[in-house]
Amino acid sequence: MSKPQEIITPCLFLPGDADEKATVLSMAEGESSSTSDLAMRGGSVIIGSSSDGWLVTADDRGALRMANPATGSHADLPPITTLPFLSSSCCGNWFCLDVHSFLQVRFAGAPPPPDDTDWGHDPPTTYTLTAAQMRQRFYRKVVLSSSSPPPPGSNTYAAMLLTDRHVGAPAFATAADPSWRMAPSPDGVEDAIYYGGRFVSITYAGHVEAWRRDTGTGEFTSEAAAPRLDYANKLLRRKYLAAAPDGGQLMAVLKHSKEQEEEEGYGSSRGCKVTRVFFKVLVLDQASGRWEEAAEDIIGGAALFVGVNASVRVPARERRGISAGRVYFTDDEVGGACMRHARGAGGGHQRSSYDGEPADDTELQEAGVYSLKTGKVERIAGEHPRWPPPAWFTPSFP
Numbered sequence: 001m002s003k004p005q006e007i008i009t010p011c012l013f014l015p016g017d018a019d020e021k022a023t024v025l026s027m028a029e030g031e032s033s034s035t036s037d038l039a040m041r042g043g044s045v046i047i048g049s050s051s052d053g054w055l056v057t058a059d060d061r062g063a064l065r066m067a068n069p070a071t072g073s074h075a076d077l078p079p080i081t082t083l084p085f086l087s088s089s090c091c092g093n094w095f096c097l098d099v100h101s102f103l104q105v106r107f108a109g110a111p112p113p114p115d116d117t118d119w120g121h122d123p124p125t126t127y128t129l130t131a132a133q134m135r136q137r138f139y140r141k142v143v144l145s146s147s148s149p150p151p152p153g154s155n156t157y158a159a160m161l162l163t164d165r166h167v168g169a170p171a172f173a174t175a176a177d178p179s180w181r182m183a184p185s186p187d188g189v190e191d192a193i194y195y196g197g198r199f200v201s202i203t204y205a206g207h208v209e210a211w212r213r214d215t216g217t218g219e220f221t222s223e224a225a226a227p228r229l230d231y232a233n234k235l236l237r238r239k240y241l242a243a244a245p246d247g248g249q250l251m252a253v254l255k256h257s258k259e260q261e262e263e264e265g266y267g268s269s270r271g272c273k274v275t276r277v278f279f280k281v282l283v284l285d286q287a288s289g290r291w292e293e294a295a296e297d298i299i300g301g302a303a304l305f306v307g308v309n310a311s312v313r314v315p316a317r318e319r320r321g322i323s324a325g326r327v328y329f330t331d332d333e334v335g336g337a338c339m340r341h342a343r344g345a346g347g348g349h350q351r352s353s354y355d356g357e358p359a360d361d362t363e364l365q366e367a368g369v370y371s372l373k374t375g376k377v378e379r380i381a382g383e384h385p386r387w388p389p390p391a392w393f394t395p396s397f398p
Contacts, residue, residue, distance in 0.1 A: 009319050010305045010312065012330070012367055013055065013069070013393035014384055015046060022069065024393060025380075027328070028321040045135050045334055046391035048142030048159075049310045050194075051245040053396025056142040056159075056309070062088075062095060062134035064142065064161075070395045077142070077159060080134070082179035083171060088131075095134060097127040097167075106169040108184035118166050132342075136335040140164050141308055143192045143199060146245075160199045160211070162189050164335065170201065172220045174213065183211070183220040193241045193311060195250065200225050202241050202252065226250060226284050229291055238332055240311040242304055245394075251299070251313060252282040252291060253306050253327065257364060275361040277377055279327045279370050299325060299372075308332040309391040327370040328380075331389040337365070341387045 012025040025032045044065075048056030053068045056077065064077040081088050085101035088094065103112060103119055112119040129137055145158040157175035168188030171180040187203035194200075199211040201222070206229035209222035229239070229252055238255040256278050281294040281304065303316045303323060307330035316324035331337060367380040367390050384390055 008394050008396070009314055009322060010310070010328075010392040010394050012380065012384075012390050013046065014390050015044065015388040024069065024395075026321070027380075028319050045338070045388045046309050047135070047139055047334060048144060049391065049393060050144035050146065051312065051394050051396075052146060053394060054144060055391070055393060056144065058135040058139050060132040060135075061092060062131040062138075064139070066144070068396070069393065078173050078178050078180055080138075080180060082173075083182055093131050095129050095131065095138070097129075099123050099125060099127050102127075102167075102169075102182070105182045105184060106167075107186050110186075113186075118168075132338075136338040137164050138167055140334070141191070143194055145194050145199075158199075158213075160192055160194075160201075162192060162201075165190070165204065168204075170211075170220075172199075172211070172213070174218075177218045181219060183222070185222070190238070191240045191311065193243060195241070195243050196247060200241060200250070202229065202239055204239075206230060206239075208241070208250075227289055227291060229282065240306045242306065242311040242313050244302070244313045244315070248313065249286075249300075250284040251294070251304070252284075253304055253311065254280040254282070255306070255329070255332070256280070272360055275364055277329070277363045277368065277370065278375055279329075279372070281327070281372065294372075303328060305329075305392050306332070307392050308334055308389070310394075312392070312394075323369075323371075325372045327372065328367075328392075329370065330367045330391060331365050331386070333364070334389060337387060337389045 009028040011027060014023040014025065016022045023032050044057035044059045046055050047058050053070055054066050055069065057065050057067065062080060066075045066077060080086060085098040087096050089096060103123065114120050141162040143160040159173050161171040161180065163169060165188055169182050169185045170189045171182045173180050185203065187205040187207055189201045190204045192199055192201035202208050208226035208229065210225035211220050211222050213220050233256065235256040235258050236254060237257045240253040242251045242253055243249065257275050259273050259275050261273055281299060282291040283294045285292050301315060301317050301324045302313045303326050305312050305314060305328045316322050363377055365386050367384060368377045369380060370377050
């Protein structure tokens, strides 16, 4: 009988800008170390990771790559132009989407709903982005299978690309078919994990689906994997799916934000408006087939790590530096971070979308720890750069 795989506590990976080295902060040990991994240089943004030590990056040329900072190994994901309706021009400086062909896939041959604000009314013929804009307006997250990337000759590798909400539909690539294939998703996929040997996702409308590849055609299709997550909260900012690397209960983590005045603000002075972050955790009860709200003690002595690149449940018992009943989070809005970087903005005191008053949204842009018991956020120790955004990294050695 094989020995169960040890579940390693994620570290906070802080990419270096330009020629700076990246830094890895161990949450369990409270120590940091530097890496000279070249794949992390030049402002590449991390948009994916696996439980076996691999990160996925998107650079300012629109290229998607995988790297293992612990071993220095590298691998390329297929060029995004292997999507049949996406082409590049001007030496790769521009990417152009054939909207008609794309919509045929996105909505499975049906026309977009009339109330679809992106594509439902007189859609354009083409949708064009610069190479640098691909990580702002096209890519959102890459989910890797547990066998990624493939060793030479392997046929077990798979990746799921989640696109920006405006695009919505996911794309898949495998070692058997090393090109991206987009799959229908009328609601648009918001988050996904590799769970129970398959990709499981949640749409913006709350539908939870499992994806399966047709070995004959190579196409991916979805089927319901859990009851729809029903919610109605205008403060909801993001939904994640999470589970332990070795399986276990499926969880949904809901991230909310709310502006309020604080006597002692998070990185602000007394009386300023602050954008606060808070979370709710739901657990799928297999017996009743319902999503149940999880109190601080119900998540089983575990901590949750969420961000744009990964979401995972980690047992907290006998792990120094992390605590059960807490959600460890990072900035999950890469598009916004890219735009702030492009215009030279460092971060906080962004303008409110509600009343036009300045609001300090530092809590959204940095790494923090949310206590389900107290409902408060603590900042992860140390000063961390906001560009490129930090990400969770699970070290793994051969």
